[in-house]
Amino acid sequence: MNYLHQGSPAPTIGFEEDNARGEGRPTVWRLIWADDRYEDGTIPADELEYKFEEPQDRPPPPPPPLPPESDIQYVFSGQPAPEAGVWACEADLNLRVRLKKGDPMPRRAEDETVAWVHLPGV
Numbered sequence: 001m002n003y004l005h006q007g008s009p010a011p012t013i014g015f016e017e018d019n020a021r022g023e024g025r026p027t028v029w030r031l032i033w034a035d036d037r038y039e040d041g042t043i044p045a046d047e048l049e050y051k052f053e054e055p056q057d058r059p060p061p062p063p064p065p066l067p068p069e070s071d072i073q074y075v076f077s078g079q080p081a082p083e084a085g086v087w088a089c090e091a092d093l094n095l096r097v098r099l100k101k102g103d104p105m106p107r108r109a110e111d112e113t114v115a116w117v118h119l120p121g122v
Contacts, residue, residue, distance in 0.1 A: 004029070077105050077113040086122040090115040096122075 004010055012024025074090065075082060081099040089095040091114050097106055108114045 073118040074115045075105050075118075076115055077107040079105050081105060083118055083120075086119045087116040088119055090117050093117075 010027065010029045012027045014024040018025065073082065075087070081087065081101055081103045084099065084101045086096050086098050087105065089108055091108065095108065096119070097116075099105070105116050
């Protein structure tokens with residue numbers, strides 16, 4: 001019997017004759033019973049010690065590689081964008097904006113000036 005939260009990774013099944021890495025075999029899981037006993041937020045006293053793995057948010061995909069150092073264009077907040085396209089904040093490459101040529105480069109926070117890096121082809 002396995003108790004799984006919706007969205008949690010499900011375990012595989014392992015057998016003695018499986019490889020030494022213990023990866024298990026591909027497994028199909030089907031819901032046979034949905035536990036609705038806890039919907040009101042109450043947990044019975046005899047189950048207060050139970051530990052559950054909850055779904056973890058997946059991290060965002062890594063940003064695409066930057067162009068070679070010699071081709072990197074840096075522009076600071078408030079300056080006009082020299083090219084149209086996607087620009088990434090140098091301090092947080094996951095923070096991106098799409099601008100037209102001549103648009104002012106944004107600030108990261110209300111009054112924070114940052115450098116922006118052009119990501120050609122994105």
